[in-house]
Amino acid sequence: MTEWWGSRHYWQPVALVPHAWLCNAQDSMLHLSLDSVHCDWGRLRFPAMVSLKLSYLGSTERRADIKHLPTVSMLASALATMPNLRILHLRNAISPRSLSKDSTSLSIRTPLPSLSTLKIYMDVKLCTLLLRHLAVPHEAEIDISSPYKNNEPDIRSLTAQLDEMQDHLVAIQAHAAPAFHLMVAYKDYDVVVRASGPAAGSFQGAFDVGDSWYGRRDCTACTSFPSPMQTISSSVFGRMNLKLRKAHTVTINLAGHSHAPETRCEVLFALLERGPQVMPLLETLVIRIDWVNEMPDRELFRVRLDELSSVKTIEVHAYDADDLEEVEEFMDGVRPEVRYVIWKD
Incomplete structure (x- = not known):
């Protein structure tokens, strides 16, 4: 087994591995980690490669580093020669030049038949471009993080x-x-996507949309199959065409310490409005x-609920039994059966 590792602080000159070093080890290189x-x-081509980890912390800000980072097509060509690759970790490892060089060209996906773990931390546009060039096995574990430089997320990207x-x-x-769990949660400065189930594969994505020290106020809606765990933001929910044909339960999380409960109600209405198309088998x-006072407008809530004719049961999970009397008044006369549950952290 041959392994090579290197590191350098961001203020030092650009570090380059002498080509002869890696060239002479191409056929035997199993693990390569470059920091x-x-x-x-x-x-370079590494037909025996099993694990490849490339990390560039902040390097994409410097013109000299950008010059030496591979484009998406260049890296994909190298990956195409690694049929045994099981682990691929990339952190800021794609040149921004790819957005102009590779975005408009028709991409042929590079198969990675042995890949079991894919971990990416990269600008959301570069990450999406890279994913369009790779054919990742369905059973692979995928972990994606995409930072935003601005406080507002690029919803389109x-x-x-x-x-x-x-x-x-x-x-x-x-x-x-019997159950698959999907979560797409939008919080003030964070968008998180997670998926898991009894199948071997799993997917997790985190999209940092600002400075985390501001805190994270929950503005989420949750869906599960059939136990709770899918969370969808109103802004993302209306644009995604994800069909959840087997979803039986959706959980709307209006609880939290946010001073803007109306934002969470928008999530509730967005999900109820799309529910018949996205979740035709929704029952609970x-x-x-x-x-x-976190409950939405009563009349609009009932209109949206009537449109969701498949729902047979509503469960209201309240934190305190003292609130139930007001909640029962709010729910009085709704079409589905209503059950009340007291929950504690």
């Missing part, structure tokens, strides 16, 4: 990345029995609240 160290991916992963998500759902609606 802020560059090599010539245009000329985020949605494109989620759409790119739908084939993997649907594959998990198809193989999962779970609403989790802290206080009755």
Whole structure:
């Protein structure tokens, strides 16, 4: 087994591995980890590679580093020669030049038949572009993180990345029995996507949309199959075309310490409005609240609920029994059967 590792702090000159070092080890190289160290991916091929980890912390800010980072097509060509690759970790490892060089070209997906773990931390647009060039096995474990430089998320890019992963998500759902769990949660400065089930594969994505020290206020809606765990933001929910044909339970999380409960109600209405198309078999609606004033507009809620004719049961999960009397008044006369549950942390 041959393994090479290097590291360098961001203020030092660009570090390059002498081409002869890696060239002489191409046929025997099994594990390669480069930390802020560059090599010539245009000329290197590693047919025996099992594990590849490339990490560039902040390096993409410097013109000299950008020059030596591979483009998506260049890295994909190198990966195409690694049929035994099981682990692929990439952190800021793609040149921003790819957005102009590779975005418009028709991509042929590079098969990675042995891949079991894919971990990416990268700008959301570069990450999406990379995913469009790779054919990842459905049973692989995928962990994706995409930072945003601005406080506002690029919903179009985020949605494109989620759409790119739908084939993997649907594959998990198809193989999962009896329950598949999907979460797409939008919080003030964080968007998190997770999927898991009895199948071997799993998917997790985190999209950092700002400085985390501001805190994270929950603005989520949750769906499960049939136990709770899918969370969808109103902004993403309306743009994704993910079909959850087997979903039986949806949990709307209106609880939290946010001072803007109306934002969470928008999530509830967005999900109820799309429910018949996305979840035709939905039977149970779970609403989790802290206080009755977190409930949405009563008349609009009933209109949306009537449109969701498949729902047979509503479960109201309240934090305190003292709130139930007001909640019962709010729910009085709704079509489905209503059950009340007191929950504690």
